[in-house]
Amino acid sequence: MNELQIIEYSNQRVLTTQQLAEVYETSVDNIKMNFKNHKDRFIEGKHYYLLKGDNLKAFKNRVNDIYLVGKNANQLILWTEKGADRHCKILDTDKAWEQFDNLEDTYFKVKEMFDIPKSLPEALRKLADEVELTAKLQLENKIKDQQIGELQPKADYCDLILKSKSLCTINAIAKDYGMSAVTMNKKLHELGVQYKQGGIWLLYHKYQSKGYTQSETIEFNHTDGRPDTRMHTKWTQKGRLFLYELLKAHDILPMIERDENG
Template identity: 55%
Template sequence: MNELINTNQNENGEILVSGRELHEFLEVKARYNDWLPRMAEYGFKENQDFIAITQKRVTAQGNSTTYIEHHLKLDMAKEISMIQRSDKGKQARQYFLELERKWNSPEMVIKRAHEYLEKRVKALSTDNLVLHQQVNELQPKASYYDMVLQNKSLLSVSKIAKDYGMSARAMNKKLHDLGVQFKQGDIWLMYAKHQDKGYTQTTTHVIDADKSKVSTKWTQKGRLFIYDLLKKEGIYPVIERPDSQIV
């Protein structure tokens, strides 16, 4: 089936249609900004049947300007096409019906289920690694659990890196090269041999029902560990460097 109108998929697995592309395909004479609100009056609700998105584009003169685009759910796109009462409208509606039929075919359902499972397995793998590190970090000092959670002296790697005149990225890479930590997705995790030393504290901040953010901070003990480790490599904090030492 030739792609008459571009479509994409949202995070819920629903097909979305560009309002502007549909308007252009239907060859509607009215301006898009006048036409779409009139179509919405047929009982469609924003953020339920369609969403409005502010986009940017560059004009022929090289200036940047903004415009409003709409992503329509498939049912809305089908009904709008039928409302047009034109050959183009009929063609678009038939196209959407065929697209929907293929989208809901057993093969496509299985494919989407497989993709979903792959994402969940990857997420669970990361979650398990984080949980394992959290357990190993807190287990040796379980009696200090509450105190550790309220500890105000925890430091981000960027603050420690600043002591050495380094960026957080450079510090993380150095600790990785020295066998201290490894990266899992967007998270730096300690290798097992360091997890129970009390060098770090990893916490999970819940944003909402579906989202959370993992953060790893260094304790003062971890800060001294980094100091001793880098000292062996000939790397000293800025404050301890001779004036003649080149950074």
């Protein structure tokens, strides 16, 4: 496939009928005839753009090779990647399929790969979005790791226990020790039980499969309406006993035992 002159319209790469005919090794008239006979299969704005009047004049001023657009043409059709795909299916020749694969992997793909920001603020916004997305995906993977590691028994007695009201929040456990949830979480971090990422406390890997916690992902909306998810974790009775033994080994007792010994 000969090197194509790059043409862009509406922030995406497009092809003229002339270019499309050359790529598929057919005639311009054949492309036009196929479009006329299957026009109901093409959607303007999705498969093609029809330029007329001032829009066409402005476009001609941006294109160096007038041969591609026609010097005296009073209208011009620009084909999008989806439009080129549709023509490939109509032609249904080995050459057309081969050339569309080339277009998909080069001409149209390069635009996606090298869509460089036009200004510093735009570049910074794009970088911030990418960093935020990466961090979110990493956190989601960490959450999934914990949820996979946690015991998820079948619908039997253990399942009823784990999903019963006996599950405890960290707030309730902390209250038993006369602490706030913030203080308790920090203490468990100091003792190597959990770590914090993205504002969420996650168990270290060696504790994830012990059945100490039961977590679920909850959907919610920010105040500005943006949808998001957060993980809500509760401790099982087994986990509560684990914390009791762990804290006791470090001379941290629940309030009720301190009262009895005091």
